[in-house]
Amino acid sequence: MMRPIIVIHQARWVIPMNGWIISQGAVAVAGDRILAVGPAGEIRRRASDGELGQGEVRYYDHGQGAIMPALINTHTHLEFSGLRQAIPPQTNLPDWLQAAISRFHRLTPEEIDQGVRQGIAEMRRFGVVLAGEVSNTGRSLPLLQNSPLEFHYFYECLGFNLLSQGPLEDDFPFLNRMAGADVPLSAAAHSPYAVSAPLFQRISAWNRRWARPGSVHLAESREERDFLSQGDGSFRELLIRRGRWYEGYIPPGCSAAVYLDRLGFWNESVLAVHGVWLDPQEQEILARRGVWLALCPRSNLYTGVGLPDLPALQRAGIKLTLGTDSLASVPDLNLFQEIKVLQGHFPEIPLPDIFLMTIGNGAAALNRSHDFGSLTPGKKAALLFLPLSSGAPLWPALLEAGVQGRISWLTQTGKEFADGN
Ligand SMILES: [Zn+2]
Known part of the structure; x- marks a missing residue:
């Protein structure tokens, strides 16, 4: 039997949109669902302690930028x-x-x-x-x-x-x-x-x-x-x-x-x-x-x-x-x-x-709060990563990166630029 894969995405900022912004945060994902959201150190520890379930853990640090819901x-x-x-x-x-x-x-x-x-x-x-x-x-x-x-x-x-x-x-x-x-x-x-x-x-x-x-x-x-x-x-x-x-x-x-x-x-x-x-x-x-x-x-x-x-x-x-x-x-x-x-x-x-x-x-x-709208365990893992230069005010920088289309989707294999297919 194939072992399930737990993917952990880390970034300088994680913006859950329903709570505090997390500095050096991470989002753990299994299949198409979010497992956990929190400080990266804590998420890593929970994964290695098996608290997030048994399976292969893949770890990606996307660095200077923000993870946010789609x-x-x-x-x-x-x-x-x-x-x-x-x-x-x-x-x-x-x-x-x-x-x-x-x-x-x-x-x-x-x-x-x-x-x-x-x-x-x-x-x-x-x-x-x-x-x-x-x-x-x-x-x-x-x-x-x-x-x-x-x-x-x-x-x-x-x-x-x-x-x-x-x-x-x-x-x-x-x-x-x-x-x-x-x-x-x-x-x-x-x-x-x-x-x-x-x-x-x-x-x-x-x-x-x-x-x-x-x-x-x-x-x-x-x-x-x-x-x-x-x-x-x-x-x-x-x-x-x-x-x-x-x-x-x-x-x-x-x-x-x-x-x-x-x-x-x-x-x-x-x-x-x-x-x-x-x-x-x-x-x-x-x-x-x-x-x-x-x-x-x-x-x-x-x-x-x-x-x-x-x-x-x-x-x-x-x-x-x-x-x-x-x-x-x-x-x-x-x-x-x-x-x-x-x-x-x-x-x-x-x-x-x-x-x-x-x-x-x-x-x-659109009647889909159970799937989308925030980074919450149980919701679908529709995660975006936007690169932000260090020191810039967070929200304006996020907006500017989005306006310029510097957006990628986080996937099981890291991140990719969406082409719609
Ligand atoms: Zn219309």
């Missing part, structure tokens, strides 16, 4: 990866959407798949272990299933003029194949301007039935706000152009979060996305309902909607996570760049808080 990208659309740099920055979201839709329809299926593969590889390269993927075609699902990237799949439903009350599967047969399947998949709503009130409720019912987290783009633009209060503006024009408008639509006459609260859409396992235009009443609702909110700051700047008010969202007590959104509105899928943008615009927010959003909160929002 990142969680809670919001992306891999299927738009083929649109990298295809759409110039815009001054408003409806224009950006119109451009993205028409460019997307010109991509061939091969180009879409190729983009998905490249997007997956890029996320791995920048230290992402788990992603919240939003798709309305299902095309990226098999590609994700055959990749090292872990995922939660948000199958996105659209239908502004879909007023039926029947089972969700009647209109979205893809979900039929997935109900009860052992795939981490949910039904997701696109947005309040692309989903009817009955459709929101059907999506909610499907997720409740299968105990899955929900998601929705929320308060992304000023135009969404105007549309919900008046029923007109660029979103009405966009819906008419796309054949989704219907006469007789009555706008709810309130903000997006209030509207979805009335529809019973909010609960603690829903992930709202963007939240750039949330007013204080909406912030209070999201906090009270325990809704997660994914911020995608670089995408927001690119599509011209502005930036979410991070300090206000934090003060309101909203549970925050980070996402990149897609390559149609960001130049790369490097989450460290999102952290950098937030830190640059909101220097009063402690950098460790933003890292926590990106790691612990991300794992919890």
Whole structure:
């Protein structure tokens, strides 16, 4: 019988993300799980005393740098990866959407798949272990299933003029194949301007039935706000152009979060996305309902909607996570760049808080805290190593190494630069 292998990774710093930073720390791993985390001397002693189990012990000292848990990208659309740099920055979201839709329809299926593969590889390269993927075609699902990237799949439903009350599967047969399947998949709503009130409720019912987290783009633009209060503006024009408008639509006459609260859409396992235009009443609702909110700051700047008010969202007590959104509105899928943008615009927010959003909160929002989000015995050994020069302040140095892509994954054979395969 093969003896199990215990791998010990040591570095100048170990950042567990749920406790004190350990100077000269180590992480012991067996198989794909973390066995122990602590000062390197103690971990070595426990291994040689057999306290960590019997087996061959492999020991790697990675030296000057930090071991940290892998990142969680809670919001992306891999299927738009083929649109990298295809759409110039815009001054408003409806224009950006119109451009993205028409460019997307010109991509061939091969180009879409190729983009998905490249997007997956890029996320791995920048230290992402788990992603919240939003798709309305299902095309990226098999590609994700055959990749090292872990995922939660948000199958996105659209239908502004879909007023039926029947089972969700009647209109979205893809979900039929997935109900009860052992795939981490949910039904997701696109947005309040692309989903009817009955459709929101059907999506909610499907997720409740299968105990899955929900998601929705929320308060992304000023135009969404105007549309919900008046029923007109660029979103009405966009819906008419796309054949989704219907006469007789009555706008709810309130903000997006209030509207979805009335529809019973909010609960603690829903992930709202963007939240750039949330007013204080909406912030209070999201906090009270325990809704997660994914911020995608670089995408927001690119599509011209502005930036979410991070300090206000934090003060309101909203549970925050980070996402990149897609390559149609960001130049790369490097989450460290999102952290950098937030830190640059909101220097009063402690950098460790933003890292926590990106790691612990991300794992919890995608319902995977048992596997990811911190260096904790029992969780999956998704460990990153980032080299840091000695004497530099830890968190800024960590951020800079990540931004520059100086990231490797720790493995049974030491460390390797991720290529996504
Ligand atoms: Zn999105």
